[in-house]
Amino acid sequence: MTLAPPESTLVRLSKSPGRRLGSRWAPAALVCAGAAAVFLWCGVSARDLGLFAAYLGAGVALPGTLLWRGLTGGGRSLPEDLAAGLALGYAVEVLAYLPARAAGLPLLVLVPPVAVVGAFVCVPRLRRHWRGPELRERMPVWCAWLLAGIVAFLLAWSTMFLFRVPMAAAYVDMPYHLALVGEVRHHVPPTLPSVLGERLSYHWFVYADLAATSWVTGIEPVTLVYRLATLPMAAATAVLVVVAGRRLGGSWGAGAAAAGVTYFLFSPELVEDVVFTSRSMFTTWASPTQTFGALLFAAVVVLLARPQPFPRPQWAAQWAALGLLLAVLTGAKATYLPLLLAGSLLVVAVRAVVERRVPRAWAGVAALTLVCLLFAQFVVFRQGGQGTALSPFAAMRELWGQVAGIGPPELASAPLLPLVLLTGVHLFCLACVWGGVAGLGRRALEPPVLLLLGVGAAGIGAAVLLGHPSQSQLYFLEAARPYLSIAAVCGVLAAPRIPWTSAAVLAGLGAGGALVAAAPELSGAPLARVVLPYLVLGAGALLVWRRGFVLAVVALVAGYAVPGSVREVAGHVMPGEEDRDELIPKGALEAGRWLREHSAPGDVVATDLHCRYPWWRLCDSRHFWVSGFSERRVLVEGWAYAESTLSRAEPFVRPYLEVPFADQRRLRENDAVFRTPTAKNVRRLAQKYGVKWLFTGINPELGKYARLRFRNATSSVYQLG
Known part of the structure; x- marks a missing residue:
């Protein structure tokens, strides 16, 4: 076992310049440079x-x-x-x-x-x-x-x-x-x-x-x-x-x-x-x-x-x-x-x-x-x-x-x-x-x-x-x-x-x-x-x-x-062979940022996007990118991590992803606007819940009852009057 150097040695070392100091900082400098290179390579701007x-x-x-x-x-x-x-x-x-x-x-x-x-x-x-x-x-x-x-x-x-x-x-x-x-x-x-x-x-x-x-x-x-x-x-x-x-x-x-x-x-x-x-x-x-x-x-x-x-x-x-x-x-x-x-x-x-x-x-x-x-x-x-x-x-x-x-x-x-x-x-x-x-x-x-x-x-x-x-x-x-x-x-x-x-x-x-x-x-x-x-x-x-x-x-x-x-x-560092499903449409980020720039932080958004895999029989409701990209509160998007969901889960009986949304009436009124839009159900969403924006895919029928403000190949944003 190596004994610790006396205090005089520590003082001398603390004052020794040059190569010793550089050698001790070289690992940190190298890993910082590597991290900077990786971030730049992965799309982070300088x-x-x-x-x-x-x-x-x-x-x-x-x-x-x-x-x-x-x-x-x-x-x-x-x-x-x-x-x-x-x-x-x-x-x-x-x-x-x-x-x-x-x-x-x-x-x-x-x-x-x-x-x-x-x-x-x-x-x-x-x-x-x-x-x-x-x-x-x-x-x-x-x-x-x-x-x-x-x-x-x-x-x-x-x-x-x-x-x-x-x-x-x-x-x-x-x-x-x-x-x-x-x-x-x-x-x-x-x-x-x-x-x-x-x-x-x-x-x-x-x-x-x-x-x-x-x-x-x-x-x-x-x-x-x-x-x-x-x-x-x-x-x-x-x-x-x-x-x-x-x-x-x-x-x-x-x-x-x-x-x-x-x-x-x-x-x-x-x-x-x-x-x-x-x-x-x-x-x-x-x-x-x-x-x-x-x-x-x-x-x-x-x-x-x-x-x-x-x-x-x-x-x-x-x-x-x-x-x-x-x-x-x-x-x-x-x-x-x-x-x-x-x-x-x-x-x-x-x-x-x-x-x-x-x-x-x-x-x-x-x-x-x-x-x-x-x-x-x-x-x-x-x-x-x-x-x-x-x-x-x-x-x-x-x-x-x-x-x-x-x-x-x-x-x-x-x-x-x-x-x-x-x-x-x-x-x-x-x-x-x-x-x-x-x-x-x-x-x-x-x-x-x-x-x-x-x-x-x-x-x-x-x-x-x-x-x-x-x-x-x-x-x-x-x-x-x-x-x-x-x-x-x-x-x-x-x-x-x-x-x-x-x-x-x-x-x-x-x-x-x-x-x-x-x-x-x-x-x-x-x-x-x-x-x-x-x-x-x-x-x-x-x-x-x-x-x-x-x-x-x-x-x-x-x-x-x-x-x-x-x-x-x-x-953890070997390439994986698993196929990754791309579950967020390519235009979603652009649409979300447009909505963020043209709305107020207190505005409420409604969407019909709730399930990560909409074709599954059960809804995997870990869907959060609408609220994530827009930075706005959503009437109902994903509810998997809500306290009202997890508190009703029954471990080993009913998984939490199978727990339905707690307020089924709200969900029905929300989804009706996108499935069968009418002046009445659109007005109900605006007056009852304070909704000002609708975020969805391509849904031309909504244009009859709400004002289309943004559209790209995958996403549409409508404003309620």
Whole structure:
């Protein structure tokens, strides 16, 4: 193990110019240049790219970094300050945008960053924070290259599966994200733009960031959603995972290992199409809310993972930093505050027993988190649950349906035994990824490690005990993934050592065993076909188990995960063979933008476009591009994600995509205008619902009762008098 250099050496290194500094910034410069080249290649204009970079740097990251240093004293390294500062800058931006947009002056979002930068320029006591702490730890060059590799991987994956994919064939939820950006650009508090008057029981603060960016820079929301916005968030999260791993593991190698486990180690996959998921972090653009929440939460963990959080000279300032981050987490992603509450309560409970007194700082963290959680539930989400409910073994029930070849409604009455067995297999698969936790020993009593364990246990528990119509309870597991990975690496470092050669041999044996277990085709009952290969691997782990040989078992079970991890990682950057249906007409974007330019933000639009596949017997109502492109509220477009839909879904009985629209009378009156237009039903739509515009395909009959204002090869826009 390499000892840390003395402080005099750090001072000397901090003053050494030239080649050393350049070598440490070369990875970041290279990945930034690569990202710029990719965005330009994928259609982003040089103007938009430059404006986005300038606003992100000067309007978000710079004031956020100064605040991070001023409130928390700064981190040990410049990458930590920049990544955590970006998170804090996003928090300030969102909290500034909400009242600015509510007041009708969205550009007032620029006041806080200008005020912060001005204060740190003009106030002598604050000027020192432009340089940060005098004694700064440098991230090793090899670690910088590793981080650059992770970001480059995210960039390559995004390029292949989003940036170069035609917009009409992109991931199903992209128009939904776009519609919410348009809604928050014009309305705070927002409602669901695709169903007029429907409450928005959803985490929407990331869309406030995108809306603010669009107002300040003039960049089209579609460019932000489909290209630019989420990559900086994902990159900063990767940096903070390494930083947290370095802080708790004691070395940059520990931080690098934590990032490796977080991003590239997955559950063993022994049976084709039957996956006991450990969730990946590759939802960067598919779920902007998860990506935004992950960055904010990582900054919270880095703040709380300090040896002495909230020291007396700076306690008020650090509480202010924590309060800013938690305030935005209330509406950033619903998964994170419950995890933080569980982790902080575990710290309070264990440390109260060990120290025989309640740790006041951690009790304060738990209390503040609880207040924010209640605010989120009763104010931001308005007591909505978006279909999430207590439903033990819901994920395994879905998996059992694949294994046994049964579906709803029979799946709702599946026997308990296979669900319990499959859950046991799932936990074994998670142990293959995070088995290093078993080696923590007395380190498990340290408050920061307890926090990680509480977050991880809550994430796994939520994935097992909760259910959601579209399996969204698994986001809890994804949210906990970085912190379980850090805890696992800390456990490996704390456990009695074994030679690296022995660990490598055992990991190789595990990988070979996983390949052999996956090879034979087992006949017999479906449950036996799935469970037996994992029982074989579990028996192998038990044979290796002996007291004091925790790392031997960890190496073996981690080896089980290697073949599946290789397939998973390669699959994210290998060209896919699936055909993509282009479900958005080519003229839709042009028509939507025309409508946006010729209507007022409060205007209501009616459309007969509700189903992604109009020729299907059942309506897949995840249709959101009319509200997305026009940035206008629609009387009825897609209702799949409405609270009124998800709350009526019956998991394993009736999927949420089969739930009809809640207000059938409104839907009939809406569709009658397009199917059999008359002066009466057109007038009813205008007078009863305030509709001013009709957006549809080619429908010449409407011209008799409404004024045609725009038409291209695929879309028409009519105005009601």
